[in-house]
Amino acid sequence: MTEAQPVTTTQPMARTCPFDPPSEYRTLREQSPVAEVTLPDGLRGWLITGYEEARAVLADPRFSSRRRGLRTGGAPAGDAPVPPPAPGMFILMDPPEHTRLRRLLTGQFTVRRMRQLTPAVEKIVAEHLDALAATEGRPVDLLQAFALPIPSLVICELLGVPYADRVEFQRNSATLIRIDATPEELQQAQQALNQFIGQLALAKRTEPGDDILSGLVRSGELTDEELAGVGVLLLLAGHETTANMIALATMCLLQNPGQWEALRADPSLMDGAVEELLRYLSVIQYGVRRTALEDVELGGHRIQAGSTVVACLPSGNRDTEHFSGDPEQLDVHRPYSPHLAFGHGIHQCLGQQLARVEMKAALTALIERFPTLRLAVPVEQVPMRDNMIVYGVHELPVTW
Numbered sequence: 001m002t003e004a005q006p007v008t009t010t011q012p013m014a015r016t017c018p019f020d021p022p023s024e025y026r027t028l029r030e031q032s033p034v035a036e037v038t039l040p041d042g043l044r045g046w047l048i049t050g051y052e053e054a055r056a057v058l059a060d061p062r063f064s065s066r067r068r069g070l071r072t073g074g075a076p077a078g079d080a081p082v083p084p085p086a087p088g089m090f091i092l093m094d095p096p097e098h099t100r101l102r103r104l105l106t107g108q109f110t111v112r113r114m115r116q117l118t119p120a121v122e123k124i125v126a127e128h129l130d131a132l133a134a135t136e137g138r139p140v141d142l143l144q145a146f147a148l149p150i151p152s153l154v155i156c157e158l159l160g161v162p163y164a165d166r167v168e169f170q171r172n173s174a175t176l177i178r179i180d181a182t183p184e185e186l187q188q189a190q191q192a193l194n195q196f197i198g199q200l201a202l203a204k205r206t207e208p209g210d211d212i213l214s215g216l217v218r219s220g221e222l223t224d225e226e227l228a229g230v231g232v233l234l235l236l237a238g239h240e241t242t243a244n245m246i247a248l249a250t251m252c253l254l255q256n257p258g259q260w261e262a263l264r265a266d267p268s269l270m271d272g273a274v275e276e277l278l279r280y281l282s283v284i285q286y287g288v289r290r291t292a293l294e295d296v297e298l299g300g301h302r303i304q305a306g307s308t309v310v311a312c313l314p315s316g317n318r319d320t321e322h323f324s325g326d327p328e329q330l331d332v333h334r335p336y337s338p339h340l341a342f343g344h345g346i347h348q349c350l351g352q353q354l355a356r357v358e359m360k361a362a363l364t365a366l367i368e369r370f371p372t373l374r375l376a377v378p379v380e381q382v383p384m385r386d387n388m389i390v391y392g393v394h395e396l397p398v399t400w
């Protein structure tokens with residue numbers, strides 16, 4: 001193979017608009033969809049910005065989900081061996097370990113089961129909007145008052161975690177997805193969460209309920225450590241992502257009043273709008289990491305065994321080669337085309353149906369009940385989560 005000289009780049013890159021990925025992604029996608037990169041935690045690797053290339057990596061068993069750095073809970077140890085994942089953290093595992101743990105959970109997250117959950121989610125949404133309508137003071141932070149409590153309550157309910165404990169686990173979860181957290185902070189947060197879920201699981205051995213943790217205990221398939229790991233993963237993945245999607249999607253629709261009005265006039269557009277918002281906003285902003293298990297040829301480059309590869313979901317989701325029309329525009333009428341917001345391949349998001357149910361319920365009711373909702377500050381003053389693995393807002397001051 002004649003190897004092209006790779007283009008090199010550095011993450012994070014600055015955004016020029018709160019809803020668009022950095023414009024450099026477009027240049028890379030067009031000129032070098034497989035480029036060498038220095039990642040936000042200093043690790044060097046390959047950045048995959050094309051839709052097809054990213055999908056190919058995520059479907060290829062030569063790329064392992066065991067990885068260094070972000071989300072592995074450890075420092076990015078350069079050329080050191082890839083650390084083994086903590087027990088139960090199946091997002092970082094390969095078959096057959098991944099298959100065994102994922103299989104135990106797929107039955108709990110089916111489309112049917114999630115549809116059955118819809119009335120309960122709608123009730124939680126309605127109660128929070130009632131409380132919002134009764135608020136005297138304005139502005140209100142829509143993240144704390146609405147976008148965060150909904151997925152938090154739902155995942156607590158599903159898992160059987162007492163909602164009263166949320167302050168503690170939300171703080172620890174937030175630490176785990178900060179890109180600037182120190183190794184000590186990460187370790188502390190991880191340990192606190194493990195201990196919390198571990199104790200809860202222990203309690204469920206003696207007093208089981210009809211929640212997922214109890215179901216896992218009953219299955220008898222998991223060690224205490226695995227159970228804690230699975231619980232932490234679900235708790236973390238289940239609320240940060242969806243909360244940020246609800247808040248960012250609201251802000252984005254408020255900045256695109258034509259789209260907000262289209263949804264107000266015709267709520268049946270909401271299913272398509274949810275997919276479009278997931279695509280357009282792609283909150284897993286740096287993409288997902290893999291490690292090459294052997295030398296792999298990709299986009300004219302030889303990716304050496306042991307290299308870190310990042311499938312850049314926000315970039316793939318704006319690829320004009322895959323999406324018709326103008327993928328740089330938000331268009332709630334856009335015909336569905338598979339996007340990468342939930343990843344692809346065997347690790348594709350386990351909770352995607354739940355996320356869809358929550359987003360649809362939240363956005364439909366919000367637009368219906370608060371048609372005059374607006375930002376309470378100029379858009380430039382909304383603090384954005386540039387320093388987090390999951391993009392979104394730190395706060396969303398609104399009024400109506």
Ligand code: HEM
Nearest residue numbers: 090091237238241242245288341342343347349350351355
């Ligand atoms: C809008 C909301 C969400 C987004 C954008 C999202 C995104 C993603 C992405 C991109 C992956 C793939 C990671 C990889 O390939 O390395 C993933 C995996 C996963 N997600 Fe989500 N997610 C969302 C909501 C949820 C919810 C509500 C849950 C509920 C429990 C959840 C649980 C998981 C789990 C357990 C995995 C690991 C699956 C595996 O490794 O087999 N996610 N998610």
